[in-house]
Amino acid sequence: MAQSAARRSGSAVRMPPERRKQQLLDSAQALVIRSGYANATMQAVAREAGVTRPVVYEFYSDRAELLRDLLERETQKAFALVLGMAPDPDRDEDLGAILRSTLARFLSLVVSEPQTSRLLLLSPSGAPAEVRAGVEATRAVVFAAVQSYLEPLTTLPGSAESDTELLALTFLAGSESAARLVLKDPEQFPPERISAVVSWFISQFDLGRRQ
Structure with a gap:
């Protein structure tokens, strides 16, 4: 239960900023390949990466x-x-x-x-x-x-x-x-x-x- 709460909060895994950034890019890439560019929203990227949307906005202002x-x-x-x-x-x-x-x-x-x-x-x-x-x-x-x-x-x-x-x-x-x-x-x-x-x-x- 605690692990699920940590995942929802975006803190399931603590990563250095550059590693987190690459994780978000990898998640966006997987989404685009699987579902096309139109479905690679900030919310979808956050979900794919297992973080909250504010974590994505820490690195990128928009999709x-x-x-x-x-x-x-x-x-x-x-x-x-x-x-x-x-x-x-x-x-x-x-x-x-x-x-x-x-x-x-x-x-x-x-x-x-x-x-x-x-x-x-x-x-x-x-x-x-x-x-x-x-x-x-x-x-x-x-x-x-x-x-x-x-x-x-x-x-x-x-x-x-x-x-x-x-x-x-x-x-x-x-x-x-x-x-x-x-x-x-x-x-x-x-x-x-x-x-x-x-x-x-x-x-x-x-x-x-x-x-």
Whole structure:
């Protein structure tokens, strides 16, 4: 009984401020992933974290500030994912081989950071306007990075006259679809299975082109 009263008062567990702040962000992230941005209210975050609403207001003035902080935290992780999938254009491989290995690395990183990946793949519908703008800005930065990675690859064998903008859009769309499959059911859709199908598809394309 005393433990339940302590939980309701928000003092069930005494935490240092930074740890408490991260707990609130983790709770907001879980809510957004499970129920969407619209349901990540201050009261819902407090309930998810097992504290009272005043505890949440000690750290954030409103849900927009909380969600902005969450997005900023996860964006830093997302940039690490993008840096990790950067291809090496100096390797003695053709464009198809580099795209295959880049996708495989990306999906492995998605598996290593599933919550970050789930959050950034979500539609920002229901989020405050400034948070939606932040999501779009993050995606724009990711797209620019991927396009810059692909630019040097257009000089490799098999690349022909590649349109890097369209190539980046296509690669990102395919990568996001693959990531959703991996996150939904990693046992049925492991990164290795998806990479194998991509390898087969590219090999068939190369075979048809040689004929």
